[in-house]
Amino acid sequence: xxxxxxWEARMNKELEFHLESLIxxxxxxxxxxxxxxxxxRLDFGAMELAKDECRDQxxxxxxxxxxxxxxxxxxxxxRNPGFAIAAxxxxxxxxxxxxxxxxxxxxxLIKPLPYAIPDQIYSAEVALPERPSMPVPVQAFLEWRKxxxxxxxxxxxxxxxxxxSGDGEPERLGGAKVSTNFFSFLGVxxxxxxxxxxxxxxxxxxxxxxxxxxxxxxxxxxxxxxIGKSIDINGESHQIIGVAAPSLLVPTGTLLNPxxxxxxxxxxxxxxxxxxxxxxxxxxxxxxxVRLRPDARLEQGRQQFQSILTAFYRTVAPGASITFxxxxxxxxxxxxxxxxxxxxxxxxxxxxxxLTACTNIANLFLARLASRSTEFATRVAxxxxxxxxxxxxxxxxxxxxxxxxxxxIILATNSAALLSKLAGEDLQLLAAPPLNLPALLFALFxxxxxxxxxxxxxxxxxxxxxxxxxxxGTSTRFRQVLIGVEMALGTALLATTGLLxxxxxxxxxxxxxxxxxxxxxxxxSLFGPRYGPAASRVAFYRDATDNLRAIPGITAAGAIxxxxxxxxxxxxxxxxxxxxxxxFQHTVFMRPVAMVRAVTSxxxxxxxxxxxxxxxxxxxxxxxxALISESLARNLWPNEPLPxxxxxxxxxxxxxxxxxxxxxxxxxxxxxxxxxxxxxxxxRPHSQWASGPAxxxxxxxxxxxxxxxxxxxxxxxxxxxxxxxxxxxMREIVLESVSQRRFQLILTSLFALLALLLGAIGVYGxxxxxxxxxxxxxxxxxxxxxxxxxxxxxIISTGMKPVFIGLTVGLAAAIVMARLLRSQLFGVTPxxxxxxxxxxxxxxxxxxxxxxxPARRAARLDPLTALRH
Amino acid sequence: MARxxxxxxxxxxxxxxxxxxxxxxxxxxxxIHGYAIVQRIQQISREALQIxxxxxxxxxxxxxxQGLLKSDWGKTETGREAKYYSLxxxxxxxxxxxTAGWKRLCDAVSLVLESAE
Numbered sequence: 001x002x003x004x005x006x007w008e009a010r011m012n013k014e015l016e017f018h019l020e021s022l023i024x025x026x027x028x029x030x031x032x033x034x035x036x037x038x039x040x041r042l043d044f045g046a047m048e049l050a051k052d053e054c055r056d057q058x059x060x061x062x063x064x065x066x067x068x069x070x071x072x073x074x075x076x077x078x079r080n081p082g083f084a085i086a087a088x089x090x091x092x093x094x095x096x097x098x099x100x101x102x103x104x105x106x107x108x109l110i111k112p113l114p115y116a117i118p119d120q121i122y123s124a125e126v127a128l129p130e131r132p133s134m135p136v137p138v139q140a141f142l143e144w145r146k147x148x149x150x151x152x153x154x155x156x157x158x159x160x161x162x163x164x165s166g167d168g169e170p171e172r173l174g175g176a177k178v179s180t181n182f183f184s185f186l187g188v189x190x191x192x193x194x195x196x197x198x199x200x201x202x203x204x205x206x207x208x209x210x211x212x213x214x215x216x217x218x219x220x221x222x223x224x225x226x227i228g229k230s231i232d233i234n235g236e237s238h239q240i241i242g243v244a245a246p247s248l249l250v251p252t253g254t255l256l257n258p259x260x261x262x263x264x265x266x267x268x269x270x271x272x273x274x275x276x277x278x279x280x281x282x283x284x285x286x287x288x289x290v291r292l293r294p295d296a297r298l299e300q301g302r303q304q305f306q307s308i309l310t311a312f313y314r315t316v317a318p319g320a321s322i323t324f325x326x327x328x329x330x331x332x333x334x335x336x337x338x339x340x341x342x343x344x345x346x347x348x349x350x351x352x353x354x355l356t357a358c359t360n361i362a363n364l365f366l367a368r369l370a371s372r373s374t375e376f377a378t379r380v381a382x383x384x385x386x387x388x389x390x391x392x393x394x395x396x397x398x399x400x401x402x403x404x405x406x407x408x409i410i411l412a413t414n415s416a417a418l419l420s421k422l423a424g425e426d427l428q429l430l431a432a433p434p435l436n437l438p439a440l441l442f443a444l445f446x447x448x449x450x451x452x453x454x455x456x457x458x459x460x461x462x463x464x465x466x467x468x469x470x471x472x473g474t475s476t477r478f479r480q481v482l483i484g485v486e487m488a489l490g491t492a493l494l495a496t497t498g499l500l501x502x503x504x505x506x507x508x509x510x511x512x513x514x515x516x517x518x519x520x521x522x523x524x525s526l527f528g529p530r531y532g533p534a535a536s537r538v539a540f541y542r543d544a545t546d547n548l549r550a551i552p553g554i555t556a557a558g559a560i561x562x563x564x565x566x567x568x569x570x571x572x573x574x575x576x577x578x579x580x581x582x583x584f585q586h587t588v589f590m591r592p593v594a595m596v597r598a599v600t601s602x603x604x605x606x607x608x609x610x611x612x613x614x615x616x617x618x619x620x621x622x623x624x625x626a627l628i629s630e631s632l633a634r635n636l637w638p639n640e641p642l643p644x645x646x647x648x649x650x651x652x653x654x655x656x657x658x659x660x661x662x663x664x665x666x667x668x669x670x671x672x673x674x675x676x677x678x679x680x681x682x683x684r685p686h687s688q689w690a691s692g693p694a695x696x697x698x699x700x701x702x703x704x705x706x707x708x709x710x711x712x713x714x715x716x717x718x719x720x721x722x723x724x725x726x727x728x729x730m731r732e733i734v735l736e737s738v739s740q741r742r743f744q745l746i747l748t749s750l751f752a753l754l755a756l757l758l759g760a761i762g763v764y765g766x767x768x769x770x771x772x773x774x775x776x777x778x779x780x781x782x783x784x785x786x787x788x789x790x791x792x793x794x795i796i797s798t799g800m801k802p803v804f805i806g807l808t809v810g811l812a813a814a815i816v817m818a819r820l821l822r823s824q825l826f827g828v829t830p831x832x833x834x835x836x837x838x839x840x841x842x843x844x845x846x847x848x849x850x851x852x853x854p855a856r857r858a859a860r861l862d863p864l865t866a867l868r869h
Numbered sequence: 870m871a872r873x874x875x876x877x878x879x880x881x882x883x884x885x886x887x888x889x890x891x892x893x894x895x896x897x898x899x900x901i902h903g904y905a906i907v908q909r910i911q912q913i914s915r916e917a918l919q920i921x922x923x924x925x926x927x928x929x930x931x932x933x934x935q936g937l938l939k940s941d942w943g944k945t946e947t948g949r950e951a952k953y954y955s956l957x958x959x960x961x962x963x964x965x966x967x968t969a970g971w972k973r974l975c976d977a978v979s980l981v982l983e984s985a986e
Contacts, residue, residue, distance in 0.1 A: 014903060014952045015926060021904040022922070043922050050923035057930035 011054055019044055069395035076396070083368060084400065087361050091404020093754055094357030095446050096411030101350045101747070103412065103439035104419055105343050109336050110438070114247050116187020117291075120152075121331040122298070124288040124305060125257055126324050128589055133327065135257050136309075137282045138274045141179070143312045144288070149304045150296035155185035155289045156272055157250075159262045161693060163527045163723050164219075166232035170723035172525055173215070174263020175233075176250065177272045183210070183244070185289060192216075193227040193242030196271050206273035209238045213246035215267040233268065235528030244269070255334050256287040259573070261566065289331065302326050317585030342744045345821060346751075352493045353751040353758075354450065359486040360758045361454045365397065366479050367769055394455040401451030405443045412439070423743050476773070479766050483759075484802040484809070490752075490759040491810025491843060492817060497752040498835035499818050499828055500745050506827035507738055513669035513678070514564055514607040514697075519730035520704045520711060521563065524722060525693040534690035540718065541686055541694055545602050547714045548698055553707050556699040558603030561691035562595065564669040564681075565733045572596045572691075574653035576636065576682060584655045592635040594628070594680040596652065598689040604666065606697040614646040614664025621685040624660040626650065632680035633665050652682065660684075672737025697730075704729045744824070756846055763850040767799040771858045778858050779866025788859040795858050799851035807843055811836060888920070888928050890971065893956060893964040896938060900953035902945070903929060929954060937963050 019040055026036035044050070077084040112118055124144075126134045141156040155178065162175040180196035183189055190210055200206055211226075220226040229240050252262045272286075292298060305326045313322060329337070369376070376389065524544075531537050541559040548557040561572075573595050581587045601619045604611070612630055628636075633645045642665045649659035668678040686694075700707050708727040715724055735742070771778070778791060786794075818830030828835060895901060895909045906929075907922050932938040937960035943953045956964065 010952070011926075013950070015923075017902070017949065017951050018904045018907075018922065018926075045921040045923035047923065050926055053924070053927035054930050057927050057934055 007058065011051065015047065015050065015054075019047075065391065066395065069392050070399060072392060073396045073399050077400075080368075083364060087364055087400045088404045088407060090357045090361050090364075090758065091401050091447070091450065092407035092411060093758075094354035094408070094450065095401070095405045095443055096408030096415075097751060097754070098347075098350045098354050098446055099405075099408055099439050099443040100412035100415050100419060101343075101347050102442045103416065103436055104423070105347050106436060106438050106442075108339055108343055109332075111436075113331060113335065114188065114249050115331070118331055120291045120294070121186075122290050122292060122328040123256060123331060123334050124290055125327050125329070126284075126309070127327050128322075128324070131589075131593070133257060133259070135260050135285050135287055137284050138272065138278060138286055139282065139312065139316075140309050141286055141288060142274075143308055144290075144305055147304070147308050149308075150293050150301040151290040152293045153181065153185050153291040155179045155182050156286045157182060157256075157289070158272070158286045159260060160268070160270060161263075161525060162233050162268050163235075163525050164231060164233055165235070165528070165721050165723070168219070170721050171219075172523070172723040172725050173267045174252070174265050175209075175268035175270065176262060176266050177270050180271045182269065183248075185291065186248075188245050188248050190242035191245045192224070193240070195242060200271045201273045203273045203275045206271045207236065207238045208241045208271065209233070210242040210244055210269045211240055212244050212248070212265075212267040214265070216243045232528075233270075238270070249335075251287065251334055255338075260285060260287050290328070298328055302328050322589055339740065341821075341824065342740055345824060346744055346747045349493055349496070349748045349751045352489050353755050354446065356486055356489045356493070356755040356758050358450050358454050359482050359489065360762050361397070361400070361450075362457045363479055363482045363486070363762050363765060365393070365454060366482070367765060369393075370476070370769075390456075394452055397455030398448060398451035401447040401454070402444075405447035408447075409440065409443050412443070422746055423739070476766075476770060479769075480802045483762050483766055484806040486759050486762050487803050487806025487843070487847070488810040488813065489806075490755040491807050491839065492813040493748075493755045494752045494843065495811055495814030495836055495839045496817055496821070497745075497748045498839040499814075499825055499830065499832055500741075500748055502828045502832055502835040503824070503826040504738070504741060504745050507673070507741060508734065510670060510827070512564070512672075512734075513609050513667045514730075515699070516565075516730040516734050518700050518702075518704050519606070520696075520698040520700060520708060520727055521565070521730050521733060522696050522698075522711065522715070522727045523563065523693065523725055524696065524715070526722070527692060528721070530719075531692060537690040537692055538687045541600050544696065544715060544718060545600050547718070548696070548711060549602070551707065551710050551714060553701050553710075554698055555701050556602060556606040556697075558606040558697050559600045559686065559694040560603050560607070560697065561598040561686070561689070561694050563695035563733075564597075564607070564609075565672040565730060565737060573679075574682070576632065576680075577651040577655050578636070579649040579651055579659045581651070581655045587655070592632060592680055594632050594682040596682055596684060596689060598684050598686040598691045598694070600686045603697060606699045608699075609669060610667045612665040612667055613642040614662070616664060617683075617685045621663075621687060624658045624688060625663045625685060626652075626660045627664045627666050627683040628662055629678070629681040629683075630665055630668050631678060632682060633662075635680055650682075652684075672734040673741070756843070759843075760846045760850040763799060763803060763847045764853060767795065767851050768854040768857075770798070771795060771854045775858075775861065775866050778861055779863045779868075782861070782863035783867060791859045792852075792855050795855035796848065796851045799855070800847065803843075803847045803851075807840065811840070814839075888925075889932060890964070890967050892925075892928060892932060892954075893937065893960060893967070896954045897956050897961065897964060900941065900943070900955040902943075902951040902953050904951075906954070932960070936960070 022040040022043060023033075023036045026039050027033065031039065041047075113121075115121060124136070126136050126140075128134065135158070138156070141154070144151075145154050157176050157178045160175040160177045162173045164171045164173055178196075179185075180198050180201050183195050189195065191213060193210070196208065196210070200208055209231075211220075216222060216226060220229075226240055227242065230237050231240060232238070250262075250266050252264055252266060254261055256262070290301070292301060305328075306324055309324045309326070310322070313324070526537050526540060531540065545557040545559055548554055573593050575588055575591050576594050577587060577591050581591070599617065601617050604616050614627070617625065617627065628645070628650075630642065633642055636650070637645055637648075645662055645665055648662050650662065651657050652660055666683070669681065670678045696711075698704070698707070698711060711727055712724055715722065781791065781794075782788075814836070815830050818825065822830065891910050892906060895906050895913075901909070903925055907920055907925055910920060929938065929940075933940055933954070936957055938954045939957050939960075940952050940954050942950055945951050
């Protein structure tokens with residue numbers, strides 16, 4: 001603008017100079033001032049005309065053109081607000097959905113993790129042929145740490161269950177034991193107090209904890225006095241030395257390793273301080289982080305770790321010929337690995353929605369182009385260049401797209417909270433989507449690209465704008481092509497969604513090997529000196545289940561040390577040996593590992609897990625007894641019938657322990673997310689494996705939620721110091737365990753529905769328009785004797801033709817897509833007839849309705865009026 | 870292209886292309902401002918060619934826009950600021966080509982006129 005004013009001033013100055021020179025010359029010839037001025041003006045001619053002609057010669061400024069186009073756009077759109085609103089809303093939906101999803105994808109997959117130089121950090125795990133992803137024993141950590149490797153630092157962590165008591169309401173919290181360098185390793189120093197000292201990894205010095213910022217705020221009111229305070233954890237006094245940074249991100253759940261189960265939130269950290277007893281036993285339960293030196297090769301580090309571990313194992317078990325393989329995963333994989341596919345799937349669904357929206361808008365534009373064909377033809381005739389017309393159309397679509405993007409961003413911002421609520425715990429850690437700059441840039445980019453695409457497409461397809469009849473003709477045909485495309489996109493999206501929905505239903509209703517309806521569940525953990533003797537723990541759970549069974553409405557109650565619904569197991573797992581095995585080191589890696597689950601005698605009656613052979617536990621089991629899961633039985637004795645297993649012996653965890661007699665075989669159980677593997681399980685009577693933590697299974701005759709207060713009352717009555725977490729129905733727990741799948745499903749369904757809606761609007765628009773264009777033809781047909789039903793049939797069948805084509809193409813595309821995404825399906829094939837059939841029905845019904853409405857209008861036309869149209 | 874006007878030969882309005890050529894011719898000698906261009910053209914043509922002076926400027930702007938002329942602000946002998954035009958390389962080439970074409974046209978026209986006499 002400034003430049004423009006400058007240009008104008010210079011032009012004025014130049015013309016002024018000319019006029020003045022002319023006047024001066026005339027005066028020199030003897031004319032008076034007035035005469036000279038008059039003569040000069042006569043010679044010069046009209047000043048304003050000259051200026052205008054000069055302005056016309058000014059090089060065309062793109063900015064001027066743009067301003068003119070935008071002004072023109074604003075004018076035309078304000079004359080047609082319905083069209084503008086429809087287009088802006090469509091853009092807003094498409095761009096908003098994509099921006100929201102992109103902001104989650106960005107947070108989860110792209111944004112640097114909140115660690116110092118996160119690219120250097122890897123997670124290390126051991127791989128054996130039959131156990132591809134194992135945590136490591138503390139000995140391996142110590143060996144690796146003391147050796148010279150390409151890694152500049154190494155840190156270890158493992159899950160630690162905490163029951164907090166002594167100050168206020170008892171509470172069960174997620175904790176982790178970590179190497180003392182954990183916080184400095186990640187580069188996230190504690191926010192308050194001090195970090196662990198190296199000496200605190202000595203047993204006896206390790207009664208110090210760092211708590212999370214969230215716990216500090218929630219339980220201790222964010223007061224400074226918390227540093228140095230002593231609190232009771234699992235009945236032992238610990239001193240709080242620090243508060244972690246609010247931004248600290250640590251692996252939760254089974255993110256780090258499928259066998260290592262951290263709590264959904266980790267609030268307490270304590271140093272790993274292996275006692276001499278710990279160092280004699282092998283407990284494969286430590287996760288390892290390493291930091292690679294900047295110029296070092298990862299492969300070299302892998303081999304160093306491999307040989308160190310193998311060499312160490314040879315010293316422990318001479319003669320054992322085990323070669324360990326080490327896997328090193330970038331830390332990003334820990335957080336994003338399992339999510340990546342689901343997120344990208346949702347992003348793809350959003351992109352399909354945006355494509356559908358674009359097609360719809362292109363369609364709207366074509367319709368408008370046709371209705372404005374006379375205007376365009378006139379303008380071409382008056383000399384408007386094609387490029388100018390094109391740039392005008394592009395400006396129009398881009399302005400609409402930008403306006404749509406603005407609304408879309410508002411939409412995305414408002415849905416961000418909803419998104420993180422929808423996402424499971426795994427996602428919540430990463431997604432901080434108060435809309436970020438990259439997402440905004442993404443929205444802007446999407447707006448410009450879609451705006452240009454929507455404008456370019458129809459404009460290029462009307463080759464000769466001079467001929468208004470041809471514009472109408474080509475655009476009608478082209479619009480049908482667009483409807484076909486839109487239908488294909490919508491079908492693909494809807495069909496994939498159908499498969500996901502069917503998978504979800506199958507996952508929810510899958511036979512897990514335990515009931516989920518009318519079951520209450522609560523996790524308890526006994527701690528402290530009161531429960532030191534095993535007999536007191538046994539007595540507690542026996543009495544608790546007896547008390548619960550006495551509550552009216554409760555039909556069965558039992559306890560299990562480790563809930564089968566958990567997607568991971570926090571409980572113990574042990575190698576199961578044959579009684580004939582004598583050499584531990586030689587056989588340990590050949591025998592199956594099973595989860596050890598202690599159950600009270602009432603458990604199976606409550607859970608409904610079916611007995612395959614043998615008998616259930618009695619209330620008294622004097623001799624070492626076990627029930628084993630079907631998969632464990634088949635693993636130990638392949639090809640033998642299940643009843644033959646009863647009465648055989650096994651050893652658990654050791655070749656020297658007592659021989660345990662198998663009393664029965666029960667069906668396999670699947671975790672809540674039923675698409676995961678069923679682990680082999682060995683069940684022991686709680687009296688023989690008296691675990692402190694246990695999950696109560698309570699079967700009710702009525703709505704289970706109504707009994708929760710009574711259950712809480714009964715437990716509180718037994719021990720007021722025992723933390724009682726939320727009592728939830730099994731159905732809730734199972735739903736939560738499939739939260740990732742649900743997240744994916746809800747978003748994809750939403751996008752598919754929107755795409756369906758857009759498709760229906762598109763069909764409706766095209767058919768209505770063609771009815772309008774053909775009013776006279778319809779009148780003629782009626783005058784010639786066509787019945788209303790004929791007209792109806794004729795219009796619907798014309799309208800449905802592109803729908804059928806799009807449907808076929810879309811179905812084929814969906815089947816190809818589903819094949820690629822087989823891992824996301826559960827219990828359905830990519831060609832699942834139920835899902836695909838339902839999708840076809842829905843699509844046909846919707847588009848028939850979209851055709852029927854304008855067709856009915858056509859059929860109701862009065863032939864005489866129509867003919868005069 | 871050409872505007873058909875019925876006017877006395879002495880008061881001849883310039884054909885558009887002709888004005889361009891005259892401007893280029895005048896500006897070819899040295900940098901010159903708009904007023905001086907008018908003066909020169911009238912001087913050279915011995916007042917036979919009358920230019921509506923206001924129409925000079927659109928022509929100048931067009932030629933500058935086409936890259937045939939370039940302009941600079943400078944001082945006149947009387948110390949006033951004025952915009953001076955001079956030929957660019959492309960302008961010189963264009964001028965030469967146009968002159969040659971004009972000559973051929975003139976020769977052809979006179980040949981026809983003479984033989985008809």
